[in-house]
Amino acid sequence: MKIALITENSQAAKNAIIHEALTTVAQPLGHDVFNYGMYTAEDSASLTYVMNGLLTGILLNSGAADFVVTGCGTGMGSMLACNAMPGVFCGLVIDPTDAFLFGQINDGNAISMPYAKGFGWAAELNLQDVYKKLFDGERGLGYPKERAAIMAKNRGILKDLKAASCHDMLTVLKTVDQDLLKAAVAGERFAEYFYPNCQDEAIAAYLRELTA
Numbered sequence: 001m002k003i004a005l006i007t008e009n010s011q012a013a014k015n016a017i018i019h020e021a022l023t024t025v026a027q028p029l030g031h032d033v034f035n036y037g038m039y040t041a042e043d044s045a046s047l048t049y050v051m052n053g054l055l056t057g058i059l060l061n062s063g064a065a066d067f068v069v070t071g072c073g074t075g076m077g078s079m080l081a082c083n084a085m086p087g088v089f090c091g092l093v094i095d096p097t098d099a100f101l102f103g104q105i106n107d108g109n110a111i112s113m114p115y116a117k118g119f120g121w122a123a124e125l126n127l128q129d130v131y132k133k134l135f136d137g138e139r140g141l142g143y144p145k146e147r148a149a150i151m152a153k154n155r156g157i158l159k160d161l162k163a164a165s166c167h168d169m170l171t172v173l174k175t176v177d178q179d180l181l182k183a184a185v186a187g188e189r190f191a192e193y194f195y196p197n198c199q200d201e202a203i204a205a206y207l208r209e210l211t212a
Contacts, residue, residue: 053081
């Protein structure tokens with residue numbers, strides 16, 4: 001699985017801590033982690049939580065990533081921005097129990113975490129435990145197990161509802177504020193990670209033209 005990490009500007013100084021916790025868990029499980037930044041608070045390309053959502057939509061809808069780990073100070077802004085995108089189902093995850101229940105019940109493709117609120121001693125251990133609950137083992141099995149079928153049915157209904165209520169990603173890219181879009185894909189390693197992994201040539205072509 002291709003896992004993308006996106007960190008917004010107010011929490012950029014913690015990117016290395018988050019990235020290390022994520023790779024410590026994900027890589028031994030056979031997953032690839034792509035760190036889209038921000039890498040430091042001084043990065044020239046700055047991501048707001050709104051841009052986190054837009055970039056998440058691009059990565060998931062293009063197939064450049066299978067799962068996105070993002071967040072902000074409280075986690076709520078990034079979660080809302082992510083869920084505004086077509087095909088993105090993002091949960092607010094604070095602790096390992098949240099991660100387990102989100103993975104088993106909702107089986108979404110993105111999480112948003114609070115990196116300011118409650119981020120103190122042993123925060124990196126909480127991150128590792130969250131990622132273990134998310135990525136170690138099969139997701140979407142239901143909890144409790146006897147409700148697995150109805151949970152899977154409801155996930156399908158929600159997916160259909162979102163498809164009916166959202167534009168496709170290429171339409172979003174063409175109609176969103178273009179300066180906002182340029183800023184969202186201006187990261188230092190965006191082109192390096194995105195284009196080799198992108199599976200949607202129309203999205204790739206539009207972004208190449210936009211940033212040429």
